[in-house]
Amino acid sequence: MASSADPWVREYNEASKLSDDISNMISARSSYGSGPEAQRHSSAIRRKITILGTRLDSLQSLLTKLPAKQPLTEKEMNRRRDMLTNMRTKVTQMASTLNMSNFANRDSLLGPDTKPADVVSRTAGLDNSGIVGLQRQVMREQDEGLEKLEETVLSTKHIALAVNEELDLHTRLIDDLDEHVDVTNSRLKRVQKNLAILNKRAKGGCSCLCMLISVVGIVVLVVAIYMILKYL
Numbered sequence: 001m002a003s004s005a006d007p008w009v010r011e012y013n014e015a016s017k018l019s020d021d022i023s024n025m026i027s028a029r030s031s032y033g034s035g036p037e038a039q040r041h042s043s044a045i046r047r048k049i050t051i052l053g054t055r056l057d058s059l060q061s062l063l064t065k066l067p068a069k070q071p072l073t074e075k076e077m078n079r080r081r082d083m084l085t086n087m088r089t090k091v092t093q094m095a096s097t098l099n100m101s102n103f104a105n106r107d108s109l110l111g112p113d114t115k116p117a118d119v120v121s122r123t124a125g126l127d128n129s130g131i132v133g134l135q136r137q138v139m140r141e142q143d144e145g146l147e148k149l150e151e152t153v154l155s156t157k158h159i160a161l162a163v164n165e166e167l168d169l170h171t172r173l174i175d176d177l178d179e180h181v182d183v184t185n186s187r188l189k190r191v192q193k194n195l196a197i198l199n200k201r202a203k204g205g206c207s208c209l210c211m212l213i214s215v216v217g218i219v220v221l222v223v224a225i226y227m228i229l230k231y232l
Contacts, residue, residue: 008062015055022048022094043167049095050160057153069081
């Protein structure tokens with residue numbers, strides 16, 4: 001069993017924790033409904049899936065370089081390859097849940113894997129020196145492939161970071177907009193309340209004015225009748 005101090009194992013454990021975190025977030029996605037919170041939650045899941053995919057590519061690259069730096073048995077190498085394959089399958093399934101089709105077609109990005117049978121067929125008819133030369137050529141091809149993989153990983157990392165920054169900016173803008181909407185809504189309610197009070201007062205003022213006019217009219221009528229009776 002590999003030690004937890006092994007850099008590859010440590011990186012794999014971190015990737016596994018991230019995978020579990022993503023699974024929990026996907027399970028909790030239905031509780032957010034379909035509003036802005038659900039969109040922010042889905043965006044966070046996509047960011048983490050992108051980061052996890054980058055980590056798996058890094059683990060694959062590191063695993064390829066391990067035999068030269070850290071001797072491992074063939075059984076341990078196969079076990080680690082199986083671990084990576086299983087986790088990558090899980091990542092593809094999680095990405096499919098969010099319609100992230102770019103994870104389901106990895107060969108279009110990195111190219112098809114070289115089959116062992118192809119390497120065996122190239123050794124047919126070669127003597128020892130030819131096999132040694134072929135091995136060196138294969139190693140050079142692998143080194144070139146690793147360099148391209150490293151470039152792809154770095155490019156994916158930069159894209160993921162840029163997307164992360166952009167999403168963070170959009171999240172802050174949406175939060176600011178929500179805050180402004182709340183403030184505007186509060187002000188609108190206060191204005192409506194003041195208008196209702198003013199309307200009530202205006203109705204009360206009209207009633208008082210009508211009563212005053214009526215009283216004045218009655219007084220004028222009484223004075224007119226008195227004057228008429230006086231001069232008769």
